[in-house]
Amino acid sequence: MATAVHHPPNPPVIYNFASPDALIDSLASFVIKAQKDAIDKKDRFTVAISGGSLPKMLGGLVDNPATKWDKWQVFYADERVVPLDHPDSNHKLCTDTLFSKVPIPSGNIRPIDVSLLDDLEELSDSYEKELIREFAQKDSARSPVFDLILLGMGPDGHTCSLFPGHELLDEEDRWVAYLEDSPKPPPKRITLTYHVLNHAARVVFVATGEGKADILSQVLDYPEAGLPASRVRPAYPGSVYWFIDAAAGSKLESPTQNL
Numbered sequence: 249m250a251t252a253v254h255h256p257p258n259p260p261v262i263y264n265f266a267s268p269d270a271l272i273d274s275l276a277s278f279v280i281k282a283q284k285d286a287i288d289k290k291d292r293f294t295v296a297i298s299g300g301s302l303p304k305m306l307g308g309l310v311d312n313p314a315t316k317w318d319k320w321q322v323f324y325a326d327e328r329v330v331p332l333d334h335p336d337s338n339h340k341l342c343t344d345t346l347f348s349k350v351p352i353p354s355g356n357i358r359p360i361d362v363s364l365l366d367d368l369e370e371l372s373d374s375y376e377k378e379l380i381r382e383f384a385q386k387d388s389a390r391s392p393v394f395d396l397i398l399l400g401m402g403p404d405g406h407t408c409s410l411f412p413g414h415e416l417l418d419e420e421d422r423w424v425a426y427l428e429d430s431p432k433p434p435p436k437r438i439t440l441t442y443h444v445l446n447h448a449a450r451v452v453f454v455a456t457g458e459g460k461a462d463i464l465s466q467v468l469d470y471p472e473a474g475l476p477a478s479r480v481r482p483a484y485p486g487s488v489y490w491f492i493d494a495a496a497g498s499k500l501e502s503p504t505q506n507l
């Protein structure tokens with residue numbers, strides 16, 4: 249009987265750009281390539297997207313004829329527990345910044361169920377069920393394999409709503425979890441867990457600006473410190489990519505590549 253070979257995760261690939269504008273163009277090309285791979289294989293493209301500065305870095309997809317929006321199935325990597333038209337909502341941010349500018353069918357975007365805002369456990373369960381419908385039922389998979397997860401990183405090394413020292417860093421069973429004590433406001437959020445992040449085919453982090461330089465070095469040069477963003481290491485053959493600009497990369501010791 250053949251023995252299963254345990255392959256270690258692929259090392260992070262770090263793409264360094266002279267400016268945010270150059271990054272935006274290359275990121276769009278990367279996303280289009282991932283989209284093509286996914287559609288060729290299964291005629292749909294599953295994407296998770298975070299808030300913060302990330303959505304505006306996807307501007308290269310607007311008016312881009314290669315984007316097949318009707319094939320996208322979009323989930324939120326994390327969401328603040330607020331109404332969808334609230335200024336803190338990641339759905340509102342992504343809609344205002346990106347989705348309102350492109351022909352994506354509204355049914356292809358999965359916001360949280362706002363009838364459950366008062367019950368975080370029910371809310372995160374219902375979002376997990378959305379993922380189960382998308383992945384377990386369509387792909388007959390035991391774990392969700394997103395084609396692409398697009399993430400930012402906060403100044404403390406958090407990603408999604410996974411914060412340093414928080415008990416959710418050890419959540420191994422849930423696909424979606426909730427927290428009521430986020431150190432970044434607002435306090436109530438739901439988030440994808442590492443179970444989901446580390447089963448993805450591709451995770452892309454985007455980090456730009458001098459303000460990210462110190463933490464980027466800690467996350468990438470000293471992964472053993474275990475900051476939340478360092479723990480995103482998709483299982484083989486998945487990969488994690490970092491799209492950074494020169495300012496964010498100014499303190500980095502790890503080797504970077506041009507794209």
Ligand SMILES: O=C(O)[C@H](O)[C@@H](O)[C@H](O)[C@H](O)COP(=O)(O)O
Nearest residue numbers: 298299300301400401402407408
């Ligand atoms: O809901 C959120 O707060 C975000 O999803 C969060 O995880 C964000 O991506 C990081 O905090 C980075 O934010 P910036 O890109 O704005 O630095």
